[in-house]
Amino acid sequence: xxxxxxxxxxxxxxxxxxxxxxxxxxxxxxxxxxxxxxxxxxxxxxxxxxxxxxxxxxxxxxxxxxxxxxxxxxxxxxxxxxx
Amino acid sequence: xxxxxxxxxxxxxxxxxxxxxxxxxxxxxxxxxxxxxxxxxxxxxxxxxxxxxxxxxxxxxxxxxxxxxxxxxxxxxxxxxxxxxxxxxxxxxxxxxxxxxxxxxxxxxxxxxxxxxxxxxxxxxxxxxxxxxxxxxxxxxxxxxxxxxxxxxxxxxxxxxxxxxxxxxxxxxxxxxxxxxxxxxxxxxxxxxxxxxxxxxxxxxxxxxxxxxxxxxxxxxxxxxxxxxxxxxxxxxxxxxxxxxxxxxxxxxxxxxxxxxxxxxxxxxxxxxxxxxxxxxxxxxxxxxxxxxxxxxxxxxxxxxxxxxxxxxxxxxxxxxxxxxxxxxxxxxxxxxxxxxxxxxxxxxxxxxxxxxxxxxxxxxxxxxxxxxxxxxxxxxxxxxxxxxxxxxxxxxxxxxxxxxxxxxxxxxxxxxxxxxxxxxxxxxxxxxxxxxxxxxxxxxxxxxxxxxxxxxxxxxxxxxxxxxxxxxxxxxxxxxxxxxxxxxxxxxxxxxxxxxxxxxxxxxxxxxxxxx
Numbered sequence: 288x289x290x291x292x293x294x295x296x297x298x299x300x301x302x303x304x305x306x307x308x309x310x311x312x313x314x315x316x317x318x319x320x321x322x323x324x325x326x327x328x329x330x331x332x333x334x335x336x337x338x339x340x341x342x343x344x345x346x347x348x349x350x351x352x353x354x355x356x357x358x359x360x361x362x363x364x365x366x367x368x369x370x
Numbered sequence: 371x372x373x374x375x376x377x378x379x380x381x382x383x384x385x386x387x388x389x390x391x392x393x394x395x396x397x398x399x400x401x402x403x404x405x406x407x408x409x410x411x412x413x414x415x416x417x418x419x420x421x422x423x424x425x426x427x428x429x430x431x432x433x434x435x436x437x438x439x440x441x442x443x444x445x446x447x448x449x450x451x452x453x454x455x456x457x458x459x460x461x462x463x464x465x466x467x468x469x470x471x472x473x474x475x476x477x478x479x480x481x482x483x484x485x486x487x488x489x490x491x492x493x494x495x496x497x498x499x500x501x502x503x504x505x506x507x508x509x510x511x512x513x514x515x516x517x518x519x520x521x522x523x524x525x526x527x528x529x530x531x532x533x534x535x536x537x538x539x540x541x542x543x544x545x546x547x548x549x550x551x552x553x554x555x556x557x558x559x560x561x562x563x564x565x566x567x568x569x570x571x572x573x574x575x576x577x578x579x580x581x582x583x584x585x586x587x588x589x590x591x592x593x594x595x596x597x598x599x600x601x602x603x604x605x606x607x608x609x610x611x612x613x614x615x616x617x618x619x620x621x622x623x624x625x626x627x628x629x630x631x632x633x634x635x636x637x638x639x640x641x642x643x644x645x646x647x648x649x650x651x652x653x654x655x656x657x658x659x660x661x662x663x664x665x666x667x668x669x670x671x672x673x674x675x676x677x678x679x680x681x682x683x684x685x686x687x688x689x690x691x692x693x694x695x696x697x698x699x700x701x702x703x704x705x706x707x708x709x710x711x712x713x714x715x716x717x718x719x720x721x722x723x724x725x726x727x728x729x730x731x732x733x734x735x736x737x738x739x740x741x742x743x744x745x746x747x748x749x750x751x752x753x754x755x756x757x758x759x760x761x762x763x764x765x766x767x768x769x770x771x772x773x774x775x776x777x778x779x780x781x782x783x784x785x786x787x788x789x790x791x792x793x794x795x796x797x798x799x800x801x802x803x804x805x806x807x808x809x810x811x812x813x814x815x816x817x818x819x820x821x822x823x824x825x826x827x828x829x830x831x832x833x834x835x836x837x838x839x840x841x842x843x844x845x846x847x848x849x850x851x852x853x854x855x856x857x858x859x860x861x862x863x864x865x866x867x868x869x870x871x872x873x874x875x876x877x878x879x880x881x882x883x884x885x886x887x
Binding site: 289292333337357365 | 425458459460462463467487497498521522523524525526754755761762763764765772774775776777778779780783784787802803806810813814815816817
């Protein structure tokens with residue numbers, strides 16, 4: 288597909304969390320990685336992110352900046368999983 | 371990171387070769403084709419010849435010679451040795467995103483091929499502005515003094531007021547104090563049963579919804595599922611909604627011209643062979659006769675040659691003969707089964723347009739004064755790539771399709787938007803937070819999951835909770851056979867056994883230990 292899905296208005300901002308920052312994020316959220324919501328390795332957004340960051344291994348954290356009708360914007364995290 | 375639009379090598383390989391490579395990398399790999407690239411470079415491996423599934427880093431290329439510990443792609447005609455530094459599984463990239471040296475798209479790779487893959491490097495896709503200085507100041511004050519992260523919308527509202535009314539620092543402190551106080555009061559209490567509250571809040575207005583489907587007000591000719599059936603459809607995560615529909619926005623060039631919009635709508639609307647002709651099966655000579663309808667063909671801008679061309683797409687072995695106005699498609703080998711298949715295949719052939727879109731209607735939007743195309747049928751992937759379409763705003767009401775094309779996060783947004791829209795059209799107001807919770811639960815696994823026994827409810831940890839929901843005996847039997855243990859953590863199971871529920875105060879376990887005298 289030529290269209291960059293990150294441009295679509297339904298798709299929020301996605302970023303890869305650098306490995307060294309993962310611990311800080313998990314500490315702040317007081318949560319273990321496996322308890323976070325998930326995003327599949329085959330997700331169309333990850334395909335675009337891989338073109339930007341290179342390879343994204345299973346278990347990486349993806350930071351998502353969502354537009355929220357109540358809070359303005361909110362940052363959530365998803366962890367990359369196999370199918 | 372791989373090089374920007376550098377030439378890369380793509381080859382086709384077998385799954386068991388790749389498994390072995392994954393285990394043994396870094397390793398020398400003997401391949402049966404010449405390699406002209408200078409190492410180090412990245413190469414891609416395709417499994418089926420349609421999309422790249424693996425990426426390898428090649429750091430050495432030399433002529434083939436038998437080496438100890440090397441691996442082979444095939445057993446003969448080995449030409450080159452590649453040293454594979456590493457091999458990674460990647461989210462598959464369709465091969466048509468690679469360009470050949472002459473600029474053409476790569477369609478298939480049967481053995482190996484070269485191409486360039488354009489990395490998307492200009493990646494400024496920020497959808498939010500950063501916090502301004504005054505906003506940051508307020509945000510940090512709340513964290514420092516109260517340990518509370520105020521939501522962005524509240525922070526920016528305070529900052530706006532600060533600027534407008536020229537608020538002094540001491541007053542600002544008091545405002546933040548009040549904001550934090552109210553914010554804390556509005557937070558959900560620990561162990562509050564948000565799911566139950568959400569279910570009740572959506573369920574009660576749901577009883578007032580109409581059970582019938584109505585015509586969509588804005589687009590009079592189109593029938594769209596509304597009301598309760600639509601809400602059930604959303605929550606059930608149906609693969610195909612009963613009335614798939616797209617709203618296609620146009621880019622700046624075509625947005626304000628009616629002719630441009632109509633032309634595009636014609637391009638989008640798909641024409642099948644059965645739309646422009648009668649299809650007759652002739653059993654005596656094992657053929658299917660297509661009788662084109664001239665009037666219909668003219669209306670839809672199709673010629674007889676188009677039909678003949680499209681017949682080449684048939685997978686069965688056939689002979690195509692033109693007999694005057696009619697076109698005869700004869701099976702090469704007679705078979706009743708194949709004849710039946712042939713006739714269904716022919717009637718489903720798309721002559722032009724986007725597959726799956728039955729009708730496209732052009733309407734002028736009331737609020738922005740631009741031309742918008744509404745369609746019956748949906749094919750987001752193909753429409754997004756069309757020239758003249760504003761892909762950023764184009765939408766479909768098929769949530770599963772959105773998940774497949776745009777990802778889980780987009781699907782989450784679509785669930786919220788569609789559910790809210792359905793409720794609002796019925797004049798019901800449900801707080802969006804309940805719908806957000808539903809959408810969060812449905813997309814939490816990384817794909818869209820239905821609420822109900824096939825989805826969320828069917829995966830509850832507790833046997834008793836599952837048994838209490840639907841198909842009681844099946845769950846109890848299966849749990850008995852496999853020896854499942856119920857930890858009694860949830861609500862339903864505790865009600866069944868007659869214990870206090872783990873909610874609210876019931877969730878707090880306090881043990882009083884008297885001091886020893």
